Structures are given as structure tokens and as C-alpha cells.
Amino acid sequence: MLRLIKAGIIRYFKSPFLIAALSCSLILGIIHGFFEWKTIHYDLDHYTGSVWLGSPMSDLWFKCCIWVVIVLISLETGKEFSDGAIRNKLYIGHTRMAIFLSEIISGSVMTVFSYLLFMIPTVIGGSYYFLTLPPAACFGILAELLLFFLVWSVFSSVLTMLTASRAVGVAAVFSVMLFLAVINVGLRGYYYNTDPPVLTETDIEFSEDGKPYSVERRVKNRWYLDGLPKALVDIEHEADPFSRSYNACNYAYIHYPEKAKSEDLDIQAQIDRQVWYDCLALVLTGAILTAAGAVLFGKKDLK
Helix, strand or coil: HHHHHHHHHHHHHHHHHHHHHHHHHHHHHHHHHHHHHHHHHHCHHHHHHHEECHHHHHCHHHHHHHHHHHHHHHHHHHHHCCCCCCHHHHHEEEEHHHHHHHHHHHHHHHHHHHHHHHHHHHHHHHHHHHHHCHHHHHHHHHHHHHHHHHHHHHHHHHHHHHHHHHHHHHHHHHHHHHHHHHHHHHHHHHCCCCCCCCCEEEEECCCCCCEEEEEEEEEEEECCCCCCHHHHHHHHHHHHHHHHHHHHHHCCECCCCHHHCCCHHHHHHHHHHHHHHHHHHHHHHHHHHHHHHHHHHCCCCCC
């Protein structure tokens, strides 16, 4: 299998799509880093005086970079089918499992390169944030985001190999990813809502003589769900990898512990646990995708 992995990596380096993808990753990282730097310096009082040190990252730029990565992986994996290379590998004695794993591993190697080119300017632009975090927290966030990239790389390889078509693979991978990105954003309000179904709002109105007075109104909470709909939203949030990148990009750390209250410390402990939980969830997601893909690819008719 090592020969297959080596051949796959060489194939990527010979592809013009790799240069384009890596260049896009670097450019997106530079843009993201610039906006991080701007966010920090525009709101410097918050970063230097607030109890909490909030992340300047935006998961939008991670989505853009991931779209570049999945298109690259899907194009190169699908090329193996369009060129007949898969059948040739089987003909000379390579097993389906070796071929399947070699494609995932070689694609993952290219994904790491893309991740590094995106994250280096991201870390530089947000250096105030990253260098202020404790090393363990910084490592956890970077590891979570790397696993996020790798999960989508595995997903792209698996789906393209199961479709056995370059064009269909690219379209399917991109469509599924776009659907999950959109639905994850649309359902976040329902997932994070902790308020009751009916809320009390206080508005300020003015009497005829111009004096202000407060008026309380009962309004329906548009983000409230219960029963099966809420359960489905929770399932989507746990299964969707975009939930993990969103958590990583919104990580916050207590900047000044001496100013923190007991509830702040409890929130910090919960946030830290979430980082490692997300890492474990992404590892399991990648393993399930790989195992399911291996089984289905082993049964697929490649004639």
C-alpha cells in the first residue's frame, strides 16, 4: 500500500489543480488573518480590558477553504476512475482496501498542506489571541480545526470513490457540503435556545405629553422547539462537522482570572471540555466514514 500512497501523492504534485488549491488556501488565510488583525485592533479595548478573551476567527473563511479542498480531492480521486487507473491497479493485484485507503491517505496529506497554508497567516493575523491563550487551549483549537479539515477530506474521497465518477463526485460532494453548511447555520438558533416558548419583552413608549413609559408584552419565542423537532435539531448539530468549526472559531478564554466570577470559571471549564469533545467527535466521524466507505467500496461493481 505504501507504493500506492506514494504514487497518489506524486499524482497530486503533478496536478495543476494542486497549485491552484494551495494558492487559494493561502490567499483565503491571508484575507482571514487581515480581518482578524482588524477585529483585534478595532476592538482593542475589549481584548485588553475584558475578563473574556474572545476569538477573532470567523468560520466563514474555513468553509471557503474547505470547499477548495474538497473540490481538489474529488477531482483527483475521480480522475483515477476516468483514466481507468483503478481497474489497472486491481488487475495487477492490489486489493480494493489498499486502493481505498491509499486514496484517503494521499488526499489527507494534501489536505494538511492546505490547512497549514491557511492557518499560518490566520495565526499570524490573530497572534494577539493565539499567543495569549494557554498552550493546551491553543493546541486543542488547532487540533480541532485540523481534524475538521481531515474529516471533509475523508468524506470527499469516500463519496467520490462510491460514485466512481469525477463529475458526479465533485457535484455530489459540493452539494452535500453546501447543504450541511446552510442547514447548520439555519438551525443554530433552535439548538442554542434555552428560553421558554413565550417571552416577556419590555418596550418604551411615549404618552401624549411626550413622557416615556414602559410596556410589557408577551411574545412567542421563534427559536423554541420541543419534542421530536428539537431532538432532530440536536442530532443535526452533533452529526454536522460544521458545528465543530463553529465552536472552535468561537472559543473564549478568561483573560483576567482575578476579575472572573465563579460562574465564569464554570463556563470556562465547560468550554474547555467542549474542545476535546469536539476533537473526539471528529475522530469518530472520520473513522465511521472510512469504515462505511471501505465496506461499500468493497461491494461496488467497478466493471
